[in-house]
């Protein structure tokens with residue numbers, strides 16, 4: 001079967017690109033390996049830019065139950081500091097968001113194949129892309145958008161993650177007093193081997209998502225119970241927050257090997273890489289979804305303007321490099337013991353610093369990438 005555009009991966013980036021192209025009358029097929037959207041490791045924070053992009057795609061997050069997030073709070077050891085967010089933000093479970101994106105893609109005419117896993121992606125002698133699915137069936141198209149998120153396809157892998165990050169997500173129902181105290185804030189809690197975010201999502205549920213270096217997880221005996229106990233020891237604010245909380249999943253969901261700071265340099269002909277396949281911003285910025293939407297929008301615009309992928313991909317990288325460097329530098333600060341100890345004290349004295357950091361680590365630069 002010959003398509004105009006094949007999109008591999010139906011998460012945020014894949015759906016966003018598919019919707020943008022279908023709305024311009026292009027014939028698009030999207031291949032997603034899950035039959036129905038499921039929980040993903042994600043803090044589920046939607047930044048102002050993400051909200052704008054979702055709105056432009058026809059997704060009304062408020063009707064899906066998204067809750068407002070108006071404050072950012074930072075807690076390390078015994079200290080906590082807070083500041084109002086310098087942009088409107090919300091939070092929404094990925095299950096709800098991904099489901100809405102897939103439905104929207106179908107509504108605008110994208111051919112969506114769910115429950116189909118891509119096994120390989122190869123260039124043929126006739127200069128088309130050939131995609132082989134798990135049952136051996138083949139799809140061909142002149143152009144492919146690679147949007148498989150954290151999952152690399154054989155032959156198209158991103159570099160290894162030297163810190164061997166491990167990330168977890170757990171849902172809790174907090175005690176009424178702690179839910180009240182958390183309010184409409186996104187809280188960043190710091191530990192000696194990583195950090196975590198706590199924030200309310202829809203239906204009175206609280207998302208706790210953390211990312212730690214593997215050696216920190218090893219010290220906890222490679223067990224979630226040990227890890228969460230150690231994180232609470234490192235950060236009593238977290239212990240307070242989770243006192244009396246009811247876990248809502250049997251066990252947390254986890255992923256490993258996250259190449260933070262990755263920005264794809266080049267690509268092959270007619271292969272546009274978007275979302276986590278283009279750039280992996282440190283999680284504490286809460287900007288990954290925004291990056292996914294942004295890279296999808298820019299790649300779709302480049303394709304429609306007949307800008308080749310080999311011109312587009314390095315251009316995307318250059319535009320995103322300053323913010324990525326800043327976000328990486330800030331992430332290194334969070335991993336530094338001394339910085340961790342003094343940071344909340346410093347932020348109490350100058351809460352505006354939190355707002356400045358939040359603003360500077362935003363990656364979206366719509367104007368910079370117009371083809």
Ligand SMILES: Cc1cc2nc3c(=O)[nH]c(=O)nc-3n(C[C@H](O)[C@H](O)[C@H](O)COP(=O)(O)OP(=O)(O)OC[C@H]3O[C@@H](n4cnc5c(N)ncnc54)[C@H](O)[C@@H]3O)c2cc1C
Nearest residue numbers: 009011012013033043044045118148149275276286288289
């Ligand atoms: C710990 C952590 C916390 C985070 N917190 C936040 C946050 O609070 N806010 C925020 O904005 N960002 C956050 N992010 C980042 C954000 O989750 C990602 O950047 C974003 O989901 C990337 O979108 P994507 O479309 O590239 O990938 P995804 O949304 O993961 O979609 C990829 C899709 O491809 C599919 N797929 C994979 N392999 C195949 C295959 N072989 N065949 C077919 N389909 C395939 C998958 O099933 C999936 O649906 C966080 C990330 C981590 C690790």
